[in-house]
Amino acid sequence: MEKKKLLLAEDDQLLASLLTFRLQKGGYEVQHSADGKQVKEYLSQNTPDIIVSDIMMPYFSGMELIAYVRKELKSQVPIIIISSAGNEENVLNAFELGANDFISKPVSPSELLVRVARELNKT
Amino acid sequence: MRTKNLLDQRLLSGTYPDNLSITIDLNPILEECMGEMDLLQELVSLYHENALEFIGAARIHLPNSDFKELGLAAHKIKAGLAMMRTDSLHAIVVLVQKECDGDQDSKHLQFLCDCFTEEYPPVKASIDAALANLKQG
Helix, strand or coil: CCCCEEEEECCCHHHHHHHHHHHHHCCCEEEEECCHHHHHHHHHHCCCCEEEEECCCCCCCHHHHHHHHHHHCCCCCCEEEEECCCCHHHHHHHHHHCCCEEEECCCCHHHHHHHHHHHHHHC | CHHHHHHHHHHHCCCCCCCCCCCCCCHHHHHHCCCCHHHHHHHHHHHHHHHHHHHHHHHHHCCCCCHHHHHHHHHHHHHHHHHCCCHHHHHHHHHHHHHHHCCCCHHHHHHHHHHHHHHHHHHHHHHHHHHHHHHHC
16 A cells, blocks of 8 residues: 655754654654755655644744645645644634644654544544 | 743743753653654654754844844743753743743843843753664664
């Protein structure tokens, strides 16, 4: 069975390393992008099955990413955002822009795996 | 130890969280790594790189009053500090980001960054000791 492609947009290398490892173990093909430039470059040539993105990233925030995917690419690919605690306003804005789900930091890799699978099952 | 004393005073006065600790237990992280010691070691290395990067960022951005960049540097390291359960450093960085987003008081930021610089070496020693213990089984 072909692996589902997951784009992980996260500028924290520490968190990204752990999440990439666990997501790969969970059977996903993971592309990690550390900033908005890499994200845009990847999306211009690839179509992931799901995107997991931090809200705060250099060059291109998670909000801009959601807007770019929904409005410019006109894609309905599921987007899960990673948000710091106490960032509720951003989370609400992200949902308004078209995010499908959110997970708070510190991120539990097991919880993220469940949420990713849930979103993919909806599609 | 001036800044450490000031931090202690703030703790006693309730200005800072009182659950700061530098006892490090890497077992929960090793579980998240599914027992892969190499990955845990990589995470510990990244943690140390991030901490040093933050100390460097503070030295560059504070004298320039570049609060936006300092706030971003604080944000970038925050999740890793929480992930490794290094509460003392995490609490300091949360306050740095809050100050950068809010009052932008240079003196307070300098104090917090000094606290981070002083607090990091014992935390590093604790992490390295915890890692060595785990490796020995």
